Amino acid sequence: MSTRGTEGRHFGVVRELKNQYAEAQSLGIPKELLERLQARVKELMPPLMAWRERFPAILASRLKPATLGSVAGHPEVTFEQQLLIAKAGLLVFAVDDIADGEIGALEDAQVQRVLERYVETVRAPDSQEWTGADEASFVGGAVQDVARQLHAAPGAGRFLALWQEHFRRMCSGHLTELRDKRRSQQDGALPTLEHYLDVSRWTCGAPMYHCAALVVLAPDFTGEPLQEPLVEQALSDMGLLGRWMNDVRSLERERAEGKFNSLTLLCAAGRSEAEAEREAVERAGQHLESLSDVAGRLPEPLRPWGKSLVATGHFSRMFYMQREFHHPEASSSEEV
Structure with missing residues (x-):
């Protein structure tokens, strides 16, 4: 583990607890399953990258974590199900980035209005228009796209x-x-x-x-x-x-x-x-x-x-x- 810039980051504490945790989970993941999960992550990345091209405010660095989470949590479901779950994971990052000012340059009142519109989009996907070229509109478009798919999903x-x-x-x-x-x-x-x-x-x-x-x-x-x-x-x-x-x-x-x-x-x-x-x-x-x-x-x-x-x-x-x-x-x- 890197020791550069460790002030306030007590890696010794984390290392100790990490080793304890790894020991408690010593059975690990079977090699065959791990290889299958890694292969599925690679399969999911191209369609997720293509989806992100439609909504470019979503940071590229978010794709891999969302894909890992989808596959690790749901290794036995279909490709299409994992893909939609991963897109829902990307919404977590994207909405957080808008709210926290990581992307876009919104005033606080604008953030409030945008988040309220996201909520309304989730309630009724066609109630809002997301045709702008700004970051918040791109994220709104992604929210709308996922909401439409979930409204039509089997468990809706x-x-x-x-x-x-x-x-x-x-x-x-x-x-x-x-x-x-x-x-x-x-x-x-x-x-x-x-x-x-x-x-x-x-x-x-x-x-x-x-x-x-x-x-x-x-x-x-x-x-x-x-x-x-x-x-x-x-x-x-x-x-x-x-x-x-x-x-x-x-x-x-x-x-x-x-x-x-x-x-x-x-x-x-x-x-x-x-x-x-x-x-x-x-x-x-x-x-x-x-x-x-x-x-x-x-x-x-x-x-x-x-x-x-x-x-x-x-x-x-x-x-x-x-x-x-x-x-x-x-x-x-x-x-x-």
């Missing part, structure tokens, strides 16, 4: 409302985070850790993404997903698992950009950076354990989906221990 009748709700929570959370960021920049006021986690478990995008997978996979579940507490718990655990690990990896970058995250808030409460990093990784592990328990108690038709959440949780936790997921570290020599 049962699971579309769940996906729409979690897309709404993701966008609403981004607006709350924007207000919190501006307040911090103006007067140094930080939110509580509880508030931050309550919002950021949805803005990480994992719950929205996994709801999209339900629409695509269409398990034979006759209940009401929005009223199923175990579904809500599984999505919450998945979001918090990803949030804690993302914040470990992005602490240096976000601090340099004048932002805060869960580790910043732990440090503000008196933890050292090493203590904050250890707590974050351990809390991510606790959410993974909780997710594993909840997945096993889901209604029978949803248990295969629950297993995919657990598999993705293991994948994402190890991935974050190696490198940052949302912002690839070009200087890193590590390989997953």
Whole structure:
């Protein structure tokens, strides 16, 4: 692991926990399955690259992580299903990039209006026009394209409302985070850790993404997903698992950009950076354990989906221990 610029990034803590985690997962992935997954990733990349050409605001660096996540979480589904799930994953990155100012140059009020239009597009794909040549319009076009496909997907009748709700929570959370960021920049006021986690478990995008997978996979579940507490718990655990690990990896970058995250808030409460990093990784592990328990108690038709959440949780936790997921570290020599 690289040791360049390690201030605030206690690689010794992560290395220790990573080794423990790898030892606990010593069975690993069979070589034949790994080769098959790698081959499927290569197959998916060309159509995803062609799709991105229609919506060029989506950063090219996002394609590989979205494809890896789709294949790792759903290795047995069809090519077409994995492709649509990967596109839903790319929406996570694209909406986050618009909300965070990574792409585009929108004022705060414009960000709010754009995110509200994204939510409306997800509710009714043809209700909005996305004909502009700016970044927000390209992302809107991508949202519209995925929404149209999910509205026509086999599981739309049962699971579309769940996906729409979690897309709404993701966008609403981004607006709350924007207000919190501006307040911090103006007067140094930080939110509580509880508030931050309550919002950021949805803005990480994992719950929205996994709801999209339900629409695509269409398990034979006759209940009401929005009223199923175990579904809500599984999505919450998945979001918090990803949030804690993302914040470990992005602490240096976000601090340099004048932002805060869960580790910043732990440090503000008196933890050292090493203590904050250890707590974050351990809390991510606790959410993974909780997710594993909840997945096993889901209604029978949803248990295969629950297993995919657990598999993705293991994948994402190890991935974050190696490198940052949302912002690839070009200087890193590590390989997953």
